[in-house]
Amino acid sequence: MTEQPAAEQLLQRAVELAQEKKAxxxxxxxxxxxxxxxxxxxxxxxxxxxxxxxxxxxxxxTLKAEGRSALRIEGxxxxxxxxxxxxxxxxxxxxxxxxAYYDLERLWGDAPRQQY
Numbered sequence: 001m002t003e004q005p006a007a008e009q010l011l012q013r014a015v016e017l018a019q020e021k022k023a024x025x026x027x028x029x030x031x032x033x034x035x036x037x038x039x040x041x042x043x044x045x046x047x048x049x050x051x052x053x054x055x056x057x058x059x060x061x062t063l064k065a066e067g068r069s070a071l072r073i074e075g076x077x078x079x080x081x082x083x084x085x086x087x088x089x090x091x092x093x094x095x096x097x098x099x100a101y102y103d104l105e106r107l108w109g110d111a112p113r114q115q116y
Contacts, residue, residue, distance in 0.1 A: 007088035049079030
């Protein structure tokens with residue numbers, strides 16, 4: 001998809017920003033070699049829709065200010081599953097019940113993962 005070190009740096013920066021907003025259960029899935037969708041999925045949980053939106057704002061706005069604009073953001077208004085697509089990294093911000101229902105970690109069970 002893209003140069004691995006750049007994708008890893010983007011992933012690490014997104015993790016830092018999510019942690020600053022108290023995101024829970026952060027997990028990255030390394031998808032390189034498994035799909036062309038992205039190099040990494042960053043999956044996290046939020047306590048409520050307001051927190052999910054705050055996490056999304058922090059990630060999208062800060063990275064945009066740093067020169068890394070999102071290609072698209074989906075689900076922001078509802079705030080139950082917000083997807084922020086940066087191309088090489090896709091951040092998924094879930095409420096607990098949506099995360100359990102869609103279970104991306106199981107769906108991408110072959111992907112190497114890291115907990116934060």
